[in-house]
Amino acid sequence: MRKIFIVRMLAVLMAVTVIAGCGAVPLTGRKQVLLVSDQEVYEAGLTQYKDYMKEAKVSSNAKASSMVKSVGKKLADATEKYLKANGLGAELSNLEWEFNLVADDQVNAFCLPGGKIVVYDGLLTVAQSEAELAVVLGHEIAHAVAKHSNERISQQILARYGQAILAQALSNKSEMVQAVGSSVFGLGAQIGLMLPYSRKHEYEADYMGIVFMEMAGYDSESAVGFWTKMSAGGGNTSDFLSTHPSDNKRISELKRRLPEAKSIAEKY
Numbered sequence: 001m002r003k004i005f006i007v008r009m010l011a012v013l014m015a016v017t018v019i020a021g022c023g024a025v026p027l028t029g030r031k032q033v034l035l036v037s038d039q040e041v042y043e044a045g046l047t048q049y050k051d052y053m054k055e056a057k058v059s060s061n062a063k064a065s066s067m068v069k070s071v072g073k074k075l076a077d078a079t080e081k082y083l084k085a086n087g088l089g090a091e092l093s094n095l096e097w098e099f100n101l102v103a104d105d106q107v108n109a110f111c112l113p114g115g116k117i118v119v120y121d122g123l124l125t126v127a128q129s130e131a132e133l134a135v136v137l138g139h140e141i142a143h144a145v146a147k148h149s150n151e152r153i154s155q156q157i158l159a160r161y162g163q164a165i166l167a168q169a170l171s172n173k174s175e176m177v178q179a180v181g182s183s184v185f186g187l188g189a190q191i192g193l194m195l196p197y198s199r200k201h202e203y204e205a206d207y208m209g210i211v212f213m214e215m216a217g218y219d220s221e222s223a224v225g226f227w228t229k230m231s232a233g234g235g236n237t238s239d240f241l242s243t244h245p246s247d248n249k250r251i252s253e254l255k256r257r258l259p260e261a262k263s264i265a266e267k268y
Protein backbone atom coordinates (compact mmCIF):
# COMPACT_ATOMS: atom_id res chain seq x y z
CA MET A 1 0.00 0.00 0.00
CA ARG A 2 2.70 2.40 1.11
CA LYS A 3 4.86 1.30 -1.82
CA ILE A 4 2.08 1.95 -4.31
CA PHE A 5 1.51 5.32 -2.74
CA ILE A 6 5.19 6.24 -3.03
CA VAL A 7 5.27 5.17 -6.66
CA ARG A 8 2.23 7.31 -7.30
CA MET A 9 3.72 10.21 -5.34
CA LEU A 10 6.84 9.86 -7.42
CA ALA A 11 4.78 10.16 -10.57
CA VAL A 12 3.06 13.20 -9.11
CA LEU A 13 6.34 14.81 -8.12
CA MET A 14 7.86 14.13 -11.50
CA ALA A 15 4.91 15.87 -13.06
CA VAL A 16 5.26 18.90 -10.81
CA THR A 17 6.70 21.22 -13.42
CA VAL A 18 4.08 20.15 -15.92
CA ILE A 19 0.96 20.55 -13.84
CA ALA A 20 2.06 23.31 -11.47
CA GLY A 21 -0.23 26.31 -11.62
CA CYS A 22 -2.86 24.70 -13.76
CA GLY A 23 -5.74 24.80 -11.28
CA ALA A 24 -8.30 27.59 -10.97
CA VAL A 25 -10.81 27.95 -8.17
CA PRO A 26 -14.46 27.88 -9.29
CA LEU A 27 -16.28 31.21 -8.83
CA THR A 28 -13.18 33.22 -7.94
CA GLY A 29 -10.97 32.07 -10.82
CA ARG A 30 -7.92 32.29 -8.56
CA LYS A 31 -5.03 30.27 -9.94
CA GLN A 32 -3.70 27.63 -7.59
CA VAL A 33 -0.91 25.07 -7.55
CA LEU A 34 -2.26 21.55 -7.15
CA LEU A 35 0.38 18.85 -7.11
CA VAL A 36 -1.61 15.91 -5.83
CA SER A 37 -4.37 14.27 -7.82
CA ASP A 38 -7.95 14.96 -6.75
CA GLN A 39 -8.50 11.23 -6.49
CA GLU A 40 -5.59 10.87 -4.05
CA VAL A 41 -6.86 13.68 -1.85
CA TYR A 42 -10.41 12.34 -2.03
CA GLU A 43 -9.32 8.88 -0.91
CA ALA A 44 -7.24 10.27 1.95
CA GLY A 45 -10.23 12.36 3.05
CA LEU A 46 -12.56 9.39 2.89
CA THR A 47 -10.24 7.25 5.01
CA GLN A 48 -9.96 9.98 7.64
CA TYR A 49 -13.70 10.52 7.60
CA LYS A 50 -14.45 6.83 8.15
CA ASP A 51 -11.92 6.65 10.99
CA TYR A 52 -13.36 9.78 12.56
CA MET A 53 -16.98 8.65 12.31
CA LYS A 54 -16.13 5.26 13.84
CA GLU A 55 -15.07 7.06 17.03
CA ALA A 56 -17.55 9.94 16.93
CA LYS A 57 -20.88 9.95 18.69
CA VAL A 58 -23.67 11.05 16.40
CA SER A 59 -25.91 13.68 18.00
CA SER A 60 -29.03 12.38 19.69
CA ASN A 61 -30.88 15.52 18.64
CA ALA A 62 -32.78 14.06 15.67
CA LYS A 63 -34.44 17.34 14.74
CA ALA A 64 -31.16 19.24 14.62
CA SER A 65 -29.45 16.37 12.74
CA SER A 66 -32.08 16.40 10.05
CA MET A 67 -31.80 20.19 9.79
CA VAL A 68 -28.03 19.87 9.21
CA LYS A 69 -28.67 17.27 6.51
CA SER A 70 -31.45 19.21 4.79
CA VAL A 71 -29.66 22.58 4.81
CA GLY A 72 -26.50 20.81 3.63
CA LYS A 73 -28.39 19.10 0.81
CA LYS A 74 -29.90 22.39 -0.40
CA LEU A 75 -26.48 24.01 -0.49
CA ALA A 76 -24.86 20.99 -2.15
CA ASP A 77 -27.57 20.94 -4.83
CA ALA A 78 -27.03 24.64 -5.54
CA THR A 79 -23.27 24.12 -5.67
CA GLU A 80 -23.60 21.21 -8.08
CA LYS A 81 -25.95 23.21 -10.26
CA TYR A 82 -23.35 25.97 -10.43
CA LEU A 83 -20.52 23.56 -11.29
CA LYS A 84 -22.54 21.85 -14.03
CA ALA A 85 -23.65 25.15 -15.53
CA ASN A 86 -20.03 26.25 -15.76
CA GLY A 87 -18.57 23.20 -17.47
CA LEU A 88 -17.20 21.86 -14.18
CA GLY A 89 -19.48 18.84 -13.90
CA ALA A 90 -16.45 16.52 -13.95
CA GLU A 91 -15.49 17.89 -10.52
CA LEU A 92 -18.48 16.08 -9.07
CA SER A 93 -16.76 12.71 -9.42
CA ASN A 94 -14.61 13.64 -6.42
CA LEU A 95 -17.40 15.17 -4.37
CA GLU A 96 -19.78 13.02 -2.43
CA TRP A 97 -21.56 15.08 0.17
CA GLU A 98 -22.32 13.92 3.68
CA PHE A 99 -23.49 16.12 6.53
CA ASN A 100 -23.35 14.87 10.09
CA LEU A 101 -24.16 16.38 13.43
CA VAL A 102 -21.87 15.00 16.11
CA ALA A 103 -22.36 15.15 19.88
CA ASP A 104 -19.63 17.53 20.99
CA ASP A 105 -19.86 20.78 22.94
CA GLN A 106 -17.19 22.48 20.88
CA VAL A 107 -18.37 25.31 18.71
CA ASN A 108 -16.91 23.92 15.52
CA ALA A 109 -17.38 22.30 12.14
CA PHE A 110 -15.01 20.87 9.57
CA CYS A 111 -14.93 19.56 6.06
CA LEU A 112 -12.81 16.75 4.72
CA PRO A 113 -11.78 16.69 1.08
CA GLY A 114 -14.53 15.21 -1.03
CA GLY A 115 -17.36 16.91 0.85
CA LYS A 116 -17.60 15.07 4.16
CA ILE A 117 -18.83 17.73 6.53
CA VAL A 118 -19.15 17.41 10.28
CA VAL A 119 -20.88 19.91 12.55
CA TYR A 120 -20.53 19.67 16.33
CA ASP A 121 -23.77 20.31 18.12
CA GLY A 122 -22.00 23.02 20.16
CA LEU A 123 -22.04 25.09 17.00
CA LEU A 124 -25.81 25.25 17.14
CA THR A 125 -25.58 27.35 20.27
CA VAL A 126 -24.25 30.12 18.00
CA ALA A 127 -25.80 29.26 14.62
CA GLN A 128 -29.39 29.48 15.75
CA SER A 129 -31.30 29.58 12.48
CA GLU A 130 -31.25 27.62 9.23
CA ALA A 131 -29.67 30.59 7.50
CA GLU A 132 -26.88 30.84 10.08
CA LEU A 133 -26.24 27.13 9.77
CA ALA A 134 -26.13 27.67 5.99
CA VAL A 135 -23.35 30.23 6.56
CA VAL A 136 -21.18 27.54 8.13
CA LEU A 137 -22.14 24.74 5.74
CA GLY A 138 -21.71 26.97 2.68
CA HIS A 139 -18.27 27.94 3.95
CA GLU A 140 -17.26 24.30 4.52
CA ILE A 141 -18.65 23.23 1.12
CA ALA A 142 -16.55 26.00 -0.43
CA HIS A 143 -13.36 24.61 1.15
CA ALA A 144 -14.07 21.29 -0.60
CA VAL A 145 -15.02 22.82 -3.96
CA ALA A 146 -11.98 25.11 -3.90
CA LYS A 147 -9.70 22.12 -3.12
CA HIS A 148 -8.06 24.00 -0.30
CA SER A 149 -6.66 20.79 1.22
CA ASN A 150 -4.91 19.86 -1.99
CA GLU A 151 -3.53 23.37 -2.26
CA ARG A 152 -2.20 23.31 1.30
CA ILE A 153 -0.57 19.91 0.79
CA SER A 154 0.95 21.18 -2.45
CA GLN A 155 2.28 24.30 -0.74
CA GLN A 156 3.87 22.12 1.92
CA ILE A 157 5.51 19.89 -0.69
CA LEU A 158 6.97 22.92 -2.42
CA ALA A 159 8.02 24.60 0.81
CA ARG A 160 9.77 21.52 2.10
CA TYR A 161 11.32 20.12 -1.00
CA GLY A 162 11.02 22.63 -3.80
CA GLN A 163 12.47 21.62 -7.09
CA ALA A 164 15.29 19.69 -5.39
CA ILE A 165 13.04 16.70 -4.88
CA LEU A 166 12.68 16.28 -8.61
CA ALA A 167 16.38 15.72 -9.10
CA GLN A 168 16.50 13.38 -6.12
CA ALA A 169 13.54 11.41 -7.35
CA LEU A 170 14.93 11.13 -10.84
CA SER A 171 18.30 9.93 -9.60
CA ASN A 172 16.44 7.19 -7.76
CA LYS A 173 17.73 7.90 -4.27
CA SER A 174 15.09 5.82 -2.63
CA GLU A 175 15.69 7.04 0.93
CA MET A 176 14.81 10.59 0.01
CA VAL A 177 11.85 9.49 -2.06
CA GLN A 178 10.53 7.40 0.82
CA ALA A 179 10.96 10.28 3.21
CA VAL A 180 8.91 12.49 0.95
CA GLY A 181 6.29 9.80 0.45
CA SER A 182 5.73 9.29 4.16
CA SER A 183 5.99 12.96 4.94
CA VAL A 184 3.42 13.90 2.35
CA PHE A 185 1.17 11.16 3.64
CA GLY A 186 1.54 12.61 7.14
CA LEU A 187 0.84 16.10 5.89
CA GLY A 188 -2.34 14.90 4.26
CA ALA A 189 -3.46 13.44 7.55
CA GLN A 190 -2.73 16.66 9.43
CA ILE A 191 -4.22 18.94 6.87
CA GLY A 192 -7.28 17.03 5.86
CA LEU A 193 -9.06 16.91 9.16
CA MET A 194 -8.74 20.48 10.32
CA LEU A 195 -7.67 22.80 7.61
CA PRO A 196 -5.08 24.98 9.25
CA TYR A 197 -5.57 28.68 9.39
CA SER A 198 -5.08 30.44 6.07
CA ARG A 199 -6.61 33.85 5.75
CA LYS A 200 -6.71 33.67 1.98
CA HIS A 201 -8.61 30.40 2.08
CA GLU A 202 -10.95 31.64 4.79
CA TYR A 203 -11.93 34.73 2.82
CA GLU A 204 -12.32 32.72 -0.35
CA ALA A 205 -14.52 30.14 1.41
CA ASP A 206 -16.60 32.95 2.92
CA TYR A 207 -17.22 34.51 -0.46
CA MET A 208 -18.00 31.25 -2.23
CA GLY A 209 -20.14 30.21 0.72
CA ILE A 210 -22.37 33.27 0.50
CA VAL A 211 -22.82 32.77 -3.25
CA PHE A 212 -23.88 29.15 -2.66
CA MET A 213 -26.18 30.32 0.13
CA GLU A 214 -27.92 32.81 -2.12
CA MET A 215 -28.25 30.19 -4.85
CA ALA A 216 -29.86 27.85 -2.32
CA GLY A 217 -32.39 30.53 -1.35
CA TYR A 218 -30.87 31.75 1.92
CA ASP A 219 -30.25 35.38 2.75
CA SER A 220 -26.49 35.85 2.67
CA GLU A 221 -26.78 38.87 4.99
CA SER A 222 -27.00 36.26 7.78
CA ALA A 223 -23.26 35.74 7.32
CA VAL A 224 -22.54 39.19 8.73
CA GLY A 225 -24.65 38.54 11.82
CA PHE A 226 -23.18 35.10 12.32
CA TRP A 227 -19.53 36.18 12.09
CA THR A 228 -20.20 39.18 14.29
CA LYS A 229 -21.58 36.85 16.96
CA MET A 230 -18.57 34.56 16.53
CA SER A 231 -16.04 37.35 16.83
CA ALA A 232 -17.81 38.69 19.90
CA GLY A 233 -16.97 35.36 21.48
CA GLY A 234 -20.46 34.12 22.33
CA GLY A 235 -20.33 30.66 23.88
CA ASN A 236 -17.19 28.58 23.64
CA THR A 237 -16.13 29.90 20.25
CA SER A 238 -12.37 29.59 20.68
CA ASP A 239 -12.15 26.20 18.93
CA PHE A 240 -13.91 27.42 15.85
CA LEU A 241 -11.89 30.60 15.80
CA SER A 242 -8.64 28.63 15.85
CA THR A 243 -9.47 27.31 12.39
CA HIS A 244 -11.75 30.15 11.30
CA PRO A 245 -10.37 33.38 12.74
CA SER A 246 -13.00 36.08 12.80
CA ASP A 247 -12.35 39.76 13.18
CA ASN A 248 -13.45 43.10 11.76
CA LYS A 249 -11.47 42.58 8.57
CA ARG A 250 -13.27 39.36 7.86
CA ILE A 251 -16.65 40.92 8.49
CA SER A 252 -15.94 44.02 6.39
CA GLU A 253 -14.65 41.80 3.57
CA LEU A 254 -17.91 39.83 3.70
CA LYS A 255 -20.00 42.99 3.61
CA ARG A 256 -18.01 44.31 0.68
CA ARG A 257 -18.66 41.18 -1.36
CA LEU A 258 -22.34 40.66 -0.55
CA PRO A 259 -23.70 42.64 -3.54
CA GLU A 260 -21.42 40.74 -5.92
CA ALA A 261 -22.46 37.40 -4.43
CA LYS A 262 -26.12 38.29 -4.80
CA SER A 263 -25.80 39.37 -8.40
CA ILE A 264 -23.95 36.17 -9.35
CA ALA A 265 -26.53 34.03 -7.56
CA GLU A 266 -29.39 35.76 -9.38
CA LYS A 267 -28.24 34.14 -12.60
CA TYR A 268 -28.97 30.67 -11.26
Ligand SMILES: [Zn+2]
Pocket residue numbers: 139143201202205243244
Ligand atom coordinates in the same frame (compact mmCIF):
# COMPACT_ATOMS: atom_id res chain seq x y z
ZN1 LIG B 1 -12.77 27.72 7.01
